[in-house]
Amino acid sequence: MNFVIRVRRAAGPGAHVFWQEFAYEGDESESVAAALRELNARTPLTDLNGREAPPVRWECGCACGKCGACAMRVNGLPMLACKAFLGPLG
Numbered sequence: 253m254n255f256v257i258r259v260r261r262a263a264g265p266g267a268h269v270f271w272q273e274f275a276y277e278g279d280e281s282e283s284v285a286a287a288l289r290e291l292n293a294r295t296p297l298t299d300l301n302g303r304e305a306p307p308v309r310w311e312c313g314c315a316c317g318k319c320g321a322c323a324m325r326v327n328g329l330p331m332l333a334c335k336a337f338l339g340p341l342g
């Protein structure tokens with residue numbers, strides 16, 4: 253299944269904030285964390301417009317929903333990236 257992963261980005265604190273979109277082909281049962289890991293494994297990582305992009309910075313710890321390190325907003329709601337699955341989000 254094809255997804256578009258839209259990431260809110262900034263070069264640093266106080267820097268211009270912008271959205272960047274990435275094409276992702278995966279299974280509905282994959283987590284947001286798995287999708288982000290796959291994006292960051294790409295060399296180079298390019299966005300939907302073909303522009304090279306720096307890796308997506310985020311934190312991950314236990315990868316099983318216990319530590320909270322991967323907490324982020326997904327579709328505007330607070331979620332754990334390791335427990336948020338692509339299918340219900342699409």
Ligand code: FES
Binds near residue numbers: 321
């Ligand atoms: S990495 Fe620990 S809760 Fe997601």
